[in-house]
Amino acid sequence: MAKLRIGIIGAGCRGIFSVGALFSTDFKERAEVVALADVNRTRAEAGREFLRIDADIHDDPLALVSRKDVDAVVVTSLDCLHEQHCLAAFKHGKHVFVDKPLAITGEGCLRILAARRKAGTMLYMGFNLRHDVVLARLKEMAGKGKFGDILSVHAIEHYDGGRTYMSRWNRLKKYSGGLFIHKGSHDFDIINWLMAPARPVRVSCFANVSSFKAERLPFTPRKGIRPGPTCTRCSYRDVCPDKASSEDMARGWPAAMKDSYLKMWNGTAAKADGYQKDLCMYLSDKDTHDQGIALVEYDNGATAAHAEYFATSLNNRRFMIEGSLGHVEADLHESTIEFRPRWSSERASYKLTRPEGDHGGADTVMCGEFLDCVRNGRTPRATGADGAWSVAIGQACELARAEQRVVKISEVLDIKSLLLKSGV
Ligand SMILES: NC(=O)c1ccc[n+]([C@@H]2O[C@H](COP(=O)([O-])OP(=O)(O)OC[C@H]3O[C@@H](n4cnc5c(N)ncnc54)[C@H](O)[C@@H]3O)[C@@H](O)[C@H]2O)c1
Incomplete structure (x- = not known):
């Protein structure tokens, strides 16, 4: 073939x-x-x-x-x-x-x-998260009606790597749309997937830069010696716990990968386009947030909350579902799902085996599915329409944050048009 x-x-x-x-x-x-x-x-x-x-x-x-x-x-x-x-x-x-x-x-x-x-x-x-072993199982259980009707979903992401957004293009909305689009689109997609066929209707949101600002530098600068502008050039790189130069990021990687990474981001490559990956995350200009919470209402009255934190040492996502038949918690770091049925003191716990590979093995499954879908004309697990719904929630969040109001999804997405244009 x-x-x-x-x-x-x-x-x-x-x-x-x-x-x-x-x-x-x-x-x-x-x-x-x-x-x-x-x-x-x-x-x-x-x-x-x-x-x-x-x-x-x-x-x-x-x-x-x-x-x-x-x-x-x-x-x-x-x-x-x-x-x-x-x-x-x-x-x-x-x-x-x-x-x-x-x-x-x-x-x-x-x-x-x-x-x-x-x-x-x-x-x-x-959307690699749809191929995560824990979330795929959670969706399967939800689809079988194990939790009853889904009334509410809480999603929390702690992402240590998110601090480096403040050093790169991701920190500016003109490049990333804002972090509720850039990062939150993953989580909103999972919430939409769990909530389906219900659709998001309106959003409110609060988000701020609370950690990555000058007054929270994790060391005291000496008089007359300014930190930054990049980790590579910073006088405090030996004392800063957040340093993120290419060398810092690639520390401990296999030699071939480290070598390529440094060639991709340092020396001639960096001179050619001035793309800096290690701006001081505390002093960089930014119009995105380092912590925030979004609230979403669905057309069946269900509600969702998504919180994201980028000043943290944790790397985890947790999803909690309130179903008409009980409460469920999924923990991606622990690879566990725990279900507590309503009207009962029982609990059912599942510990899943996570395959090797990036994003907990999900990238491999996703790329394999892409090849299958193209070869056999199969419908992907996540379609373009799914992509559009999650971007719309993220965009509504960014607008809600900027204008301090509740934003309807229909303000940022022509839903009739989406239903007409959606498909594989
Ligand atoms: N699914 C996930 O979990 C996940 C994780 C990380 C990144 N991403 C996404 O992957 C994409 C890339 O992110 P990244 O972290 O690899 O960024 P990156 O900065 O490492 O790579 C982006 C590349 O795009 C190139 N580029 C810039 N302008 C270009 C143009 N006009 N034409 C062609 N190339 C251009 C840059 O030179 C750079 O090599 C983003 O959309 C990001 O949101 C997804």
Whole structure:
């Protein structure tokens, strides 16, 4: 059987070390990465070397999407570029795998869905959390009615790695849409999945920068010696517990990966585009939050809360469901689900085995599903419409936060149009 020929737009961390690595190793019998596109050629070359592939490199994503020998395009560029890269790929009749978020606005998502419809190809939404062993089991149990009707969901994410958002492009809404889109779209998607067929209706939200600001520097600067501007150049790098230069990030990694990572982000690559990954997270300019809480109401009266914390030493997501038949807690770090039936003191506990691989093995399952879906015309576990709903919640949160009011989903997403344009 012929391999699926893949072109990747955005040869950064996700494009190379996660998705690109999976398609070129685990799935090399079924797929081949034939082209990489990135505005930074040095970065793409280092990525290609890491993947040990023979792919062509394009500075212009349009050159990649117009290649006849590319069947499918993986979009792992910055969030704000997903729309233009998906539209270009569909224009040339390619299948598309787009990492979350689908776009950074509800309108942008609808334009992508319209383009997919016209192309008649596959839009695969890269929501790896749907393939997490714990959440997949939780959904299966919910689908079987084990918890009864779902009345409320609480999701909490603690993400230590989120501090580095404050050092990178993610910290600015013009690139990421805001962290309720960039990061929260994952969690809103899981909540929507659990709540289905109910749909989100309105949102309120509170979020702030509480930790990553000058007055909370985790050391006392000496008089006249200013910290930053990057960890690499900072006079306090030996005392700062949050230092995040490329060397710090790659410490302890396998040699080949570390070597490629440094080539991708330091030296010639950094000089070419000035992309800095290690701005001082306390002093950087930012318009996103480091902690926040969103509330969502669904059209059946169910409610949801999602909280995200990026100043923490924890790395965990927990989901709690209040069902008409009882209370459930899923803990991704512990890989556990605990169900406490109503009107009973019993509890049922499940400890799941987590496979190896990025994102608790979920990336591998997701990339395998993408290949199956393209090959067999199967409907993906997460569709473009799912991507649009979660972006709409995130966008509504950002608006609710900015304007200090309750925002209706219909203000940011033309729902009728979505129902018309949705599909595989
Ligand atoms: N599913 C997940 O859990 C997950 C995790 C991390 C990142 N992501 C997503 O993956 C995407 C990439 O994130 P990342 O962390 O790898 O970022 P990154 O900064 O490491 O990589 C982004 C790459 O895009 C390139 N780029 C910038 N402008 C471009 C353009 N006009 N055309 C082509 N390439 C361009 C950059 O040079 C860089 O190599 C984002 O959308 C992010 O939200 C998803």
